[in-house]
Amino acid sequence: MSASKTVRKVEVLSPVPADIDIANSVEPFHISEIAKDLNLSPKHYDLYGKYKAKVLLSVLDELEGSGDGYYVVVGGITPTPLGEGKSTTTVGLCQALGAFLDKKVVTCLRQPSQGPTFGIKGGAAGGGYSQVIPMDEFNLHLTGDIHAITAANNLLAAAIDTRVFHESTQSDKALLNRLCPPNKEGKRSFSDIMFRRLKKLGISKNKPEELSPQEVKKFARLDIDPASITWRRVMDVNDRFLRKITVGQGPEEKGMVRETGFDISVASEIMAVLALTTSLADMRERLGKMVIGNSKAGDPVTADDLGVGGALTVLMKDAINPTLMQTLEGTPVLVHAGPFANIAHGNSSIVADKIALKLAGPGGFVVTEAGFGSDIGTEKFMNIKCRYSSLTPQCAVIVATIRALKMHGGGPEVVAGKPLDRAYTTENVSLVEAGCVNLARHISNTKAYGVNVVVAVNMFATDSEAELNAVRNAALAAGAYDAVVCTHHAHGGKGAVDLGIAVQKACENVTQPLKFLYPLDISIKEKIEAIARSYGANGVEYSEQAEKQIEMYSKQGFSGLPICMAKTQYSFSHNAAEKGAPTGFSLPIRDVRASIGAGFIYPLVGTMSTMPGLPTRPCFYDIDLDTATGKVIGLS
């Protein structure tokens, strides 16, 4: 057993009770106990209640000289709409390593979006005996990071429309005078943030009155082209009626109406910035250089041009600190950032992983999750996240289920909310074998980065021994380092001990360096094409709009950024119905957009919904508070 003081023995019941009942059946450790086990003292964190603490970024400076733990990323095969238990496996693996194999381990998870918790989906804290607790605190508000993102995102949005409005009614001179009001002695001056814009414009003067009329115009008039504005407002609520709206219809806005819309908050570029930043100073720069649209002359307009990059940083200053929580079995978890997994890169934060690697230390483990299958999550983990973090993973876990493999082998469609076809609940080895082409491609694509690949088969009660063996054999044949069946949902960490041992060996036996799929210094199109080939495509088709955008971003100097493909997670190809391992298709690029502050270009392969809706009976119908005990009921 582990030497850790916070390991908790959980008695498992069969059949497995509801997630909230399991979560409520244990009393969590005070989070200061979990912190102590990681050698963190109270000066290293801020408490947020009894079960959450924000670990301060300064820990990184303190531990600068110490070594890192092993770095493990958990991805998946191409999933069914039901999900294949990636978060649950991540938690179960860590419980095995920490509570059963006596290793130092830190789990790094994404913060879930609050909106879907009240829609169809329910929470995202893992499940069964592999959960993060308290699950209501994990799913709701947490320590306010997403609320901070919402506030910052929408302050920038308000700044954009208001600036366009004020510029429309004022002369260049009046604008300058308003932007640089006189102090008590009647002197006008530039504020610090204005020097950023002056520098960008190549103006080296220090006082407003020194500007020539031409310079006044360049400095004071952003001249934003309303049609070019890509910055949308956000809200952490499933509100489909905000997908497309018209703003500015009040009489005071004088007819300056504009069509725009809301995304769910986790789709904000600021979420991607939070996930990819490496320090406060880096976050300040990234927030300031976010591009919201173009001037009428075609120049990119940034948050700093609008004077708001500093205020955004102030709103985000606490959000940069990851939140420490615990698993059901008492191992530590860092929850931090949760960017969209298609229009953004779908990985938890770099700073959380960096802190975790120091806290785990040499011989310890950090297990981090990458959204969706390896085509989406792991690819972006490697080519975007690791590129910015300079961290090197040793092992990638690929989570597979018999259910999903049968679907890839030609099983009937799997639809959320409808009963599973009998094919999925009775033995059918040939369906499974046929579906392993999907697994095989995920393995070979992931192996290409130089990591060892361990396949985790997340077992369901209906899976047969022969089916499970078929997957193991196919995985090893495809080059996996190992393939292990696990039962952590039903048994907690104990059910993932074999997986833990396999991951440890995989980490200890890496033979290759990290290799990216593409270098940064090739063209945007060459990078898109490299990724498309990894999907099995034999070519790429660009729409006229995509061509135009690629040309624009190249001209604006952004072609050196990595690429973040916005593609369906339900197929290697652009067509969600194409299961298995499709080849010989041409990948259509409908449009190309950019998150300059976060640091990537994102081509759109098809349409992505960035604002979910509510069904006729949302799950909020079941959610209530027991006002006598203060406990949440009905959350799943």
Added chain:
Amino acid sequence: MSASKTVRKVEVLSPVPADIDIANSVEPFHISEIAKDLNLSPKHYDLYGKYKAKVLLSVLDELEGSGDGYYVVVGGITPTPLGEGKSTTTVGLCQALGAFLDKKVVTCLRQPSQGPTFGIKGGAAGGGYSQVIPMDEFNLHLTGDIHAITAANNLLAAAIDTRVFHESTQSDKALLNRLCPPNKEGKRSFSDIMFRRLKKLGISKNKPEELSPQEVKKFARLDIDPASITWRRVMDVNDRFLRKITVGQGPEEKGMVRETGFDISVASEIMAVLALTTSLADMRERLGKMVIGNSKAGDPVTADDLGVGGALTVLMKDAINPTLMQTLEGTPVLVHAGPFANIAHGNSSIVADKIALKLAGPGGFVVTEAGFGSDIGTEKFMNIKCRYSSLTPQCAVIVATIRALKMHGGGPEVVAGKPLDRAYTTENVSLVEAGCVNLARHISNTKAYGVNVVVAVNMFATDSEAELNAVRNAALAAGAYDAVVCTHHAHGGKGAVDLGIAVQKACENVTQPLKFLYPLDISIKEKIEAIARSYGANGVEYSEQAEKQIEMYSKQGFSGLPICMAKTQYSFSHNAAEKGAPTGFSLPIRDVRASIGAGFIYPLVGTMSTMPGLPTRPCFYDIDLDTATGKVIGLS
């Protein structure tokens, strides 16, 4: 000197430095020290970082048998647009009582809206040497209560539009089947919240299949009249382009467009609920009975009818706990709720005051602030807040400035952002004397509640001895218990010691019971007319729309609620330009609305902006983070 361990001696400088520099010049006590001084142990609160803690509501149960402290409300005369220092006086008075007069004292303040912090206004933590610290934490995010309100408000908004949408495309039977889906055994059942609606409809059946077709229709079809929807979305950002918008323009919403808009978050009815609730169970009921509009048949539709009252309570469960902070001189502050002071009642929360009164205990003091002048803030404090809380104040402080009195005496217009006219900075006793009619009416209106009135003259450097004496004399002549000049902005608590002594005497010498301005069991119109008379009006004029609404609310059974007038704070009358103590006017009621969950009817006297905007140069231009130290700069 005080026996309290957390009293801090602050060395005052002259001239008074910038607020943020004063705030940053002291190291705050760890909030657990402040809590300890109030006899709170760690089980009574949740830490939120080092300088904030949420005091748990359970403290009230524990202290149920113990006595209350004195209860003091701070209001003001009719203000100039610059504000007369009401928050600063509240803090200064408490610093005097706690740090200089050795009293147990708790300050209860409203949480400021975050939006205006980045607009024109800057922060709201008091000023000079009378501040709440850390002021950046006070002004930004705090412990997430307003974010929780935003989330809850907008979940309800999404539920409304989505329900209308789903009802439009489904038969009664299909709706019922979707609302009550079969479980694994194929059985359909009502969820707990559905029984609330069934009860309201007078249907006592327990299973969906027992409903008659008529009952299915009544139960499953809310039949909301889109034109009647009064529930708007909110955001804690000054975003004027959201004042009036059209939603539902996406193709998936099938043309179900609707005109609506956003208010700033503190204008949400949920903020008023938070301020007026007395327990978790009470909050659950209030949130559930909030009315969002009517059915086409004219029946009110509530949050519980939509199935979302429980989820709203879950989102608000931590927000109900007040946040403990500290003043510059180390006295305790509870920050909680900040409802709008015209469309809502503009007072901090009942639960914070209740907890504070127990913590201060017999002989101790609780000083709470009411928004704007006594016509708005104190009137609503008495007739709405004290009615719901059953608490009895002993003393009301009325804050006055020479500046505002001169304005009421006929001085030139005072405009924010423009230099003050010379009349305000040089001695002019007769202007002051003429303006005292405004003060006199605030005194007599407030005295009528049965409390002793102490006038606090918030002194500025330019005020003369003769001017200050004129105010004192006028105040005493108008029936004030005392009138005291204070200099807490420049000198901290020491500058309000005389005020503290006067307040103590006033509290100890109350001779009358609390009297409300109107009973609840008269008609809506009679209540409106009673309030109008207190403004100096000789009558009330109702628009056709107002008549219609009064009739509807009376018919719906809501006429027993107190009245919350939505009126300009810049005059006793409806006309902001009417200074002094106007009489003989007729008060126009443009419209009448209701916050049924919060528990008041609010007549609109003129138009109230519920979403501020940003100027050409918002104060975010000055705000940034020093990324080396992590300190906020430029916040004022």
